[in-house]
Structures are given as structure tokens and as C-alpha cells.
Amino acid sequence: MSHKRNSKRKAVIAAGGVAALGAAALLLPNAMASQDGGSDAAAPKTLKAADATNLAAQLQNLLGDSFAGSYYDSDSKQLVVNVVNVSGDKNNVVVQAKKAGAKVREVDNSTAELAAAAQTLKAKATIPGTAWAVDPRTNQVLVTADATVTGAKWNRLESTVQSLGSGMATIKKSAGTFKTFVSGGDAIFGGGARCSLGFNVTASDGSPAFLTAGHCGVAAEQWSDSQNGQPIATVDQAVFPGDGDFSLVKYDDATTQAPSDVNIGGGQTVQILQAAEATVGAQVFRMGSTTGLHDGQVLGLDATVNYPEGTVTGLIQTDVCAEPGDSGGSLFTRDGGAVGLTSGGSGDCTAGGETFFQPVTTALTATGATLGAAGAGAGDQAGAGGGDAVGGTADPSGAADPSADPSADPSASAADPSAAAGQNAAGQHTGKSKHHKSHSN
Numbered sequence: 285m286s287h288k289r290n291s292k293r294k295a296v297i298a299a300g301g302v303a304a305l306g307a308a309a310l311l312l313p314n315a316m317a318s319q320d321g322g323s324d325a326a327a328p329k330t331l332k333a334a335d336a337t338n339l340a341a342q343l344q345n346l347l348g349d350s351f352a353g354s355y356y357d358s359d360s361k362q363l364v365v366n367v368v369n370v371s372g373d374k375n376n377v378v379v380q381a382k383k384a385g386a387k388v389r390e391v392d393n394s395t396a397e398l399a400a401a402a403q404t405l406k407a408k409a410t411i412p413g414t415a416w417a418v419d420p421r422t423n424q425v426l427v428t429a430d431a432t433v434t435g436a437k438w439n440r441l442e443s444t445v446q447s448l449g450s451g452m453a454t455i456k457k458s459a460g461t462f463k464t465f466v467s468g469g470d471a472i473f474g475g476g477a478r479c480s481l482g483f484n485v486t487a488s489d490g491s492p493a494f495l496t497a498g499h500c501g502v503a504a505e506q507w508s509d510s511q512n513g514q515p516i517a518t519v520d521q522a523v524f525p526g527d528g529d530f531s532l533v534k535y536d537d538a539t540t541q542a543p544s545d546v547n548i549g550g551g552q553t554v555q556i557l558q559a560a561e562a563t564v565g566a567q568v569f570r571m572g573s574t575t576g577l578h579d580g581q582v583l584g585l586d587a588t589v590n591y592p593e594g595t596v597t598g599l600i601q602t603d604v605c606a607e608p609g610d611s612g613g614s615l616f617t618r619d620g621g622a623v624g625l626t627s628g629g630s631g632d633c634t635a636g637g638e639t640f641f642q643p644v645t646t647a648l649t650a651t652g653a654t655l656g657a658a659g660a661g662a663g664d665q666a667g668a669g670g671g672d673a674v675g676g677t678a679d680p681s682g683a684a685d686p687s688a689d690p691s692a693d694p695s696a697s698a699a700d701p702s703a704a705a706g707q708n709a710a711g712q713h714t715g716k717s718k719h720h721k722s723h724s725n
Contacts, residue, residue, distance in 0.1 A: 328362040329385030333566040334619050336363040340563065343381050350377060352395050353420030356565035357387070358581070366391040366420055391423040392451060401425045401448045402588065409444040411437050412592050413462050415640065416453070417584025417601045420564050425453040426584055426601075428638055430462045430630050460630030460637050462591055464499045464529075465572075465611040473511070475504025480573040480613030482625040483556060483644065483670045484542035485532070487520065488652035492542040493534040494670070495647050496612030497625055498524030499593065501531025516540075521651050525594030529627040530647035531612075544655060546614045546670040548577045556614075556670065559644045559655050560621025562600045568623055570602075570641075571670065572610025575633045580604035589640050591628060599640040600624050605633035614670040615641045622655055622670075 331339065333356050340354040343365055352366035365386040370378050381388050398418050402425055405416050413432040416425050427445055429438065445453045473479065479500035487493040494517070501522030506515035515536065522531035535542065545553040548571055562568070562582045569579045584601035604615070606626055615624035624641030631637015648655060 328360070328382075328387035330361045331356075331363055331385065332361070332619070333358075333563060334560065334617065334621065337561055337563045337566070339363050339385060340365065341561070343384060343386055346380060346384075347377055349394070349396075352391050352393065352423065353398075353418060354386070354564070355420045356563045358565055358567060360387075362387050364389055364420075366423055368392070368394045393423050397452070398423075398425055401452050402586075404448060405444060405453075406588060406595075408447075409441045410590055410595055411441060412590050413437075414441060415462065415587055415589040415601070415638070417587035417599075419584050422454065424451065427453055427455045428458055429455060430458045430460060432461055458630045458638055459635070460632075462589060462628060462630050462638075464497070464591060464593070464628035465574075465606050465608050465626055473504075473509070474500070474507040474515075477503040478573065478609045479503075479611045480571070480609065480626065481670055482612050482614050483546075483622045483655055484544055485648070485651075485653040485655045487532060487534055488654075491534050491538050492540045493517075493520065493532055493653060494542060495625055495644065495651075495653070496531055496533060497627055497642065498522045498529040498531045499627070500612045501533065507533060523650065525591060525596045528598055528646055528650065529596050529642045530625055530650070532647075532651040532653055546571050546616055554616065555620050556616065556622050556655065557620035558622070559648055560617055560623050561645060562623050562641075562643060566617070568602060568604060568615050568617060570604045570606060570610070570613060570615050570626060570639075572606060572613035572626060574607045574609030575605065578604050578606075578633060583638075587640055589628065596627065596640075598643065598646060599627055600643055602639050602641065603636065604639050605631060605636055606639050607632050615644075616670075 336356045340363055343354070344351045347365070347367060350367045350370055352368045354363060354365045357364055363386045365381055365388050367378055367381075367388055367390055370390060378388050402416060402418070405425070405427065411433060413430040414427065416427045419426040425448075427441070429441055433441060442455065445455055477500060479496055482495040482497070484492070484494045501519045502524050505519050507517045508515050517533045517535045520532045520534045523529065524531075544556045546556060547553050562585060564582050564585060566582050567579060568582055569577060571577050580603040582600060582602050586597075587599040587601040588595060588597045589599055600615070600623070602615070606613075606629060610626050611628070613626040614622065615626065616622055622644045624643055625647065627640045627642050629637055629639035644655070
């Protein structure tokens with residue numbers, strides 16, 4: 285099947301060395317200090333997305349029940365924190381939040397009320413083709429219905445949303461159909477399905493492994509790095525549907541060295557330094573074996589998606605495109621944070637659509653695996669790089685620098701990974717590659 289198309293949105297990351305990437309990720313500024321030199325202690329601070337995520341976690345603990353969600357305003361580069369019931373003594377807490385560098389906004393719906401609304405939707409409107417997630421930018425639950433939700437199903441969904449009360453939830457119609465992004469028949473890597481590797485990890489017993497989508501893990505027990513090739517990895521744990529969409533797959537050769545990076549094509553890799561929580565409004569990048577590298581924004585957290593196979597909870601909602609075969613692929617940040625694993629959604633990389641991702645932090649906790657820059661294993665055989673089709677190998681001879689600004693002057697010296705993404709979309713890059721012997725540093 286040909287996937288050749290003009291990309292609606294392809295990521296552009298400036299090239300740089302691995303050392304530069306590591307430095308960019310490690311030199312995180314103090315979230316409590318202004319980066320723009322402002323002298324007003326109560327003025328919102330200019331923050332990087334990673335710093336905003338850290339500050340949001342701190343302020344959630346500080347604000348307690350007054351905290352009603354937060355998001356990153358990518359235009360102003362500020363953290364916006366929603367608060368409720370801030371009269372009396374709680375005003376002092378809000379003052380502290382402002383001094384910490386956040387922009388504080390008073391809203392109507394509390395976190396508890398939004399969670400209760402989501403529970404009502406679960407109880408009364410669990411309909412295949414629907415999804416919902418809390419959107420802190422609107423302080424509402426964003427409900428999405430795909431093209432299959434019509435007639436009595438639509439009436440049921442609409443009446444449930446109306447029963448939540450004014451200003452609690454909104455409905456959005458999707459032109460596509462919610463589905464998991466497994467590809468059957470294009471290039472068979474396991475059990476008649478093709479997926480993408482998410483991130484290499486170390487299993488709890490110290491063996492090299494990788495994370496991918498749970499619906500890939502339940503589709504096949506063994507995975508090969510080439511069509512009709514010998515299996516190189518076996519599923520150890522898989523969750524789908526239910527409380528997530530993730531699986532842990534162990535390399536059959538215990539000496540496999542699995543680098544902690546994402547192969548973005550064109551001989552470039554992005555080093556993955558740690559697992560990272562998603563932040564609404566933050567830019568993220570997705571790599572998959574069908575469509576390559578694309579970027580977009582996080583739209584919602586703790587999303588519930590009602591796939592035809594069943595309901596999956598706890599996902600990340602984004603506007604990053606994806607297509608069949610991208611399932612399990614890497615969702616990451618420009619500073620080397622592993623955010624998610626591609627689950628499913630609607631649309632494609634021509635028209636766009638809604639997409640959902642399994643949080644990496646949740647998958648690591650559930651499986652007991654760990655992720656870091658050191659990679660997994662210590663033997664001669666090189667493992668797969670994240671983002672490739674299962675078993676693909678990332679070339680460590682080049683690295684992208686996600687700390688660079690993608691809107692930088694295009695005349696500057698920089699590699700354009702959109703070329704590699706285009707090659708992937710044309711079906712020329714299938715993730716099939718030979719194993720390479722690792723080299724000592």
C-alpha cells in the first residue's frame with residue numbers, strides 16, 4: 285500500500301550533537317526564577333514547557349482543592365493555572381502561586397466536578413466511537429464523537445452532556461472513525477500486524493525490552509524486525525482494552541543493547557533522557573513507522589476512548605496525525621522526554637484528526653520497567669530505536685537537537701527531518717534494518 289502524500293504538518297527539528305541535547309535537557313532553569321529578567325515578583329514567568337510541567341505539579345500540591353487544572357500557553361510561554369473557591373485564606377495561596385511564576389485564572393468548575401462529569405459520561409454514554417478528556421483551557425470536559433455516532437447513539441450522547449449542566453462539557457464531531465493504528469497486510473512484523481516501537485527500556489529483571497501499544501501486544505506474542513523474519517522479541521505484559529494501551533516486549537537475546545533514543549530518519553536520532561508527563565498546550569513530536577515524524581499539541585489529559593474493541597482510560601489527547609502502522613510509536617518532547625505511546629484516533633496525515641496516546645509514566649509504573657539515557661542491555665547486538673517499526677535500528681551517528689527552536693531562521697545551518705518524514709510517508713522507510721555492532725565511547 286502506498287502512503288505517499290503531502291504532509292499536513294511535519295515536524296522540523298534543528299540538528300545538533302548528542303552532547304548539546306543532553307546539556308539542553310539538564311540545564312533546566314529554576315521554575316521559581318524569571319527567565320525574562322522581570323523584576324515584578326507577581327508577574328507570570330516565561331517558561332519552557334518542561335519547566336511549566338514541573339511548576340504545575342508543585343502548584344497542584346500548594347493549591348490543593350483550589351487547583352482546577354493547568355495548561356501551557358505556547359504563545360506567551362506561560363503556565364496558566366485554574367483555581368476555584370479562592371476567597372478568604374485561600375487568597376494567600378493564590379498569591380504564592382503568582383509569585384512562583386504562574387498566571388492564575390479563576391474558573392467555575394473544580395477538578396472534582398469535572399471528574400464527576402467524566403464518570404457520568406462513562407456510566408451513561410460509553411458508546412463506541414466516543415471519547416472525552418478534561419480541557420483545562422475551556423475548564424470543561426471535551427467530548428468527541430466520530431462519524432459512526434448517529435441517530436439514537438448521538439441523541440443519547442447529547443442528552444447525557446446536557447444533563448451535566450451548562451458550561452460543564454462540549455461536544456465535537458469528528459469526520460473520521462476512532463480506531464487503533466495497527467496496519468494489517470502492509471508489512472507483517474507480528475501476527476499479521478505492523479506496529480511501531482515506542483521506547484527501549486530495562487525490564488524489572490534487568491533484561492532489555494521495549495514499550496509499544498497494548499493492542500499490538502495482544503495482536504501477536506512474538507515480533508520480528510523484518511517481514512517474514514525470525515522473531516527477536518516476545519511480549520511479556522500487555523494491557524488493552526481497560527486501564528491503558530501498553531505492552532512490555534522483551535528482546536529474546538539478553539545481550540541486546542537497546543539505545544534510549546528515537547530514530548527520526550535521515551540518520552538522526554533524538555536521545556531520550558527521562559519519562560515526562562504531558563502538559564496541555566505543550567508541543568510534542570510523534571514518530572511512527574508509517575508516517576514518520578509529525579508534531580502538534582497536547583489537547584487533553586486522562587482521556588477515555590471507546591474503541592470498537594473496548595474502552596481505554598487514562599490516555600493523552602493530541603492533534604498530532606497518525607495512520608495505521610504508527611501504533612505504539614514514540615510521543616516525545618524536544619528536550620528528550622518520553623511522553624507517550626501511539627494508541628489510536630481518527631483521521632490521517634492529510635486531513636488531520638484526533639489522536640490518543642498511552643502515557644509512558646503510567647506504563648513504566650505498571651510494568652516495573654525503567655527508562656533512561658543509558659539504554660538497556662550490555663552486549664554486542666544493537667536493539668531497535670524508538671519510533672521505528674518493531675526491530676528497526678536507530679543510527680547513532682547523527683542526532684537531532686530538540687532543544688532548538690523549530691521556528692528558528694531557516695537560513696541557519698540545520699538538518700530538516702521533514703525529508704525523512706516524507707520518505708516514511710512514501711512507504712520507502714519501513715523500519716527494517718540490519719543489526720549493527722555497538723561501539724564503545
